[in-house]
Structures are given as structure tokens and as C-alpha cells.
Amino acid sequence: MSYPFEHGGETLWDAGYSSGRLYHALAEGAAGFLDVPSGLTHTPQGSCAVDREVFQVFTARLYDLYASTYNETLRELGHGVLVTSLVLLDRVGGRVAVAPRDAVGLDEAKARLASTMAV
Known part of the structure; x- marks a missing residue:
């Protein structure tokens, strides 16, 4: 069983059920903490x-x-959600400006993770 992330009829990530639901829950929690909507909506299907x-x-x-x-604890807590979000954002054609000091590390983390995120 899978939990696909979709935009405009295109599958961005055909996540396994558990990993997809966990990422979605973590993203919703982070969105609540940040006081912004996540742009992720569970569908009846x-x-x-992904908006x-x-x-x-x-x-x-x-x-x-x-x-x-x-705060290293805060950075590490958010790192997995951030990297997964950056991969999905790339796949939907969006971009976030990243400071040069973070670019190499985040690009490497995105490349590693993206290779495991089936489309």
C-alpha cells in the first residue's frame, strides 16, 4: 500500500504508506508550529x-x-522534514532561496533522499 503525493495529476512521490503518512503528519506539525498552512491535503482516494x-x-x-x-536540536528536528519538502518542491517546480552556507549540505542531502523517493 502506498501514499502518493500528487500535484495536477502527476505523482511527485509514491511514498510507502507509513513513510508518507509520517512525513505528512510531521509537515502538518511543523506548519502548525510555524503558523502557516502546509499545502498538503489528504484526499479521499x-x-x-500538494498545492x-x-x-x-x-x-x-x-x-x-x-x-x-x-540551536542544533531545533535544526536536526526540522532537517528531515525540510529535506523531504525541498525534494517535493523541486519535483513540483518550486524553489526556495537557500543561503550559500547551507546550499552544499542541503543539495547533498536532497540528492541522497531523492534517489530513495520513488516517483
């Missing part, structure tokens, strides 16, 4: 619809939190 514009704002705010703190 058992998938997750690109709203999801881009969510991912940008998540990155802003990551980039603005030197």
Missing part, C-alpha cells in the same frame, strides 16, 4: 495533494527557521 504555491511558502518558512537558529 488515500493520497496527498504548489502554499507548499512553497511552507517550505520557505521551514528553511527560514532552519537557517535562523544555531
